[in-house]
Amino acid sequence: MRPVATTPAPALALPVGWRSCLARRRIARVGFYGLVVGSLLPIVFPILWMFLSALKPLDELVTIPPSWLPRHPTLRHFRDLLALTNFPIYIWNSTLAACLTAGITVAVATLGAYSLTRFQYRGRQILATFTLLAYMFPPILLAIPLFVVITRLGMADSLLSLALAHISFALPFCLWLMWGYMKSVPMALEEAAMIDGASRMGAFAWVVIPMSLPGIIAIGVLSFLVSWNDYLYALILLTSEGKKTLSLGVSTFIGPMAVEWGLINAAGVVVTLPVIVFFGAVQQFLVQGFGAGAVKE
Template sequence: MPPRNAARLYPLVLLLLAFVAFPLYWMASTSLKPQTEVFRVPPTFVPETWTLRHYVELFWLTDFGLLFVNSLKVCLVSTGLALVVGSLGAYALARFRVRGKEAYGRLVLLAYMFPGALLVIPLLLLFRQLGLTNSHLGLSLAYLTFAVPFVMWVMRDFFASVPVDLEEAALIDGASRLGALWDVVLPQAVPGLIATGIFAFLFAWNEYLFALILISDESLRTLPPGMMRFVSTTDTNWGLIMAASTLATLPMALAFGLIQRYLVTGLGAGGVKG
């Protein structure tokens, strides 16, 4: 694109950035305002009085720390399982000659056509029989219903873009099929693994319905349903809610910033074929 045409896009990019970033700025700035300034009319876009009171109350008067740890535990387990299961399935679809694998690969995406409300009741009945209700393991397995199809769909095309000659050379040298996958294919697929892992983690981090239905013990609650306790019918501490939302958003914002290069590379490479 010529420099002159690219320069014309800068105002549009800045406008889009301001549109996307303003809610995040408003959330963070509100968390730093005293309660009286939060409800001021007209509102103040920059806090006149800066305070960390909401963050102090968040850790001293609520169980936000426990909710954060619970969410982190569930997200790490579900993301790890999704990457393992989804990568193995994607590798099989990309390398093995199986009748109807193309149709099956497309059918995998049908999982995204079903809303979570349609799946939560069957999962609840199944997990009750297996003794997995009210546990972080059961919640992590429930998240696989959406994370695994996404990982399989993206990683299948990514594995297909890795030259077969590299695997054949490893097999000739005596490596097993799993050994060739681990030593040859996966190192080439690191950007794709990071990209799909981030999106699987983000889904589990923000998911509300499954966490509300499958977890009833307050000590096992994750962030989305746990933060709803900060809202009541008589009083809502918006400063406290904004502080909790800011801290809940911060890990994902840092993750996206640190691995942005791998994220763009992985999604771009995974979309070459198919």
């Protein structure tokens, strides 16, 4: 029953069976997107579930079957978190430690990387190897002696000590990234500046730093996140409630007897949000870094 002569032959002859071919391709396309969504779901759903749970009132959190979307969304848990717990103190402490870490790491790593790329002296290769090695030292191997020394010096329970520990953890990696970045900043421009009368450090401040800004921002964000995300050093170095960081403070919420799941999920949301924002800002750089240099680290 094929209409043979009724329709004129198309000007551009399509291959026989093109209709089913297109249909098959469409099915393949849908199937492919199904596969993508299906694999992303277990990756992303846990985080999404935290956001949804944070917005549900308590009784809705313990119903079976559970409600998927919050039926009566509420910000109560966020209010309770800020008003009834020490959460605001934790936020402040974490912010302070992370800013200290980021500020000092950026300053030290930028100067160090400049020195390593623009000056000639022996031992640079040794330092390169060592930064790699340092990155692989077990944190627990460093944490135990650091705890002993810092306690004996009477410097425990201080956010500065914590920040210094975080810096030691972030510095090798950041120095490595910055090293790679500064190598790509052409030397001709600073030489030109120096010929025009700028001092070495003047050229560094007015030429090299502006040109390295993307790298500087990236290591700033990275070291901030190292500190923000840390749990081990905070656990070992901090003792008093007033000094606790977010990770340490929130960990006291989730003991085996935890029941305040609304509060806990809300806390998780607040801890995660700045990470997502910051990470979004430097994602491109990081992915490149991971690809090009960071894997070689």
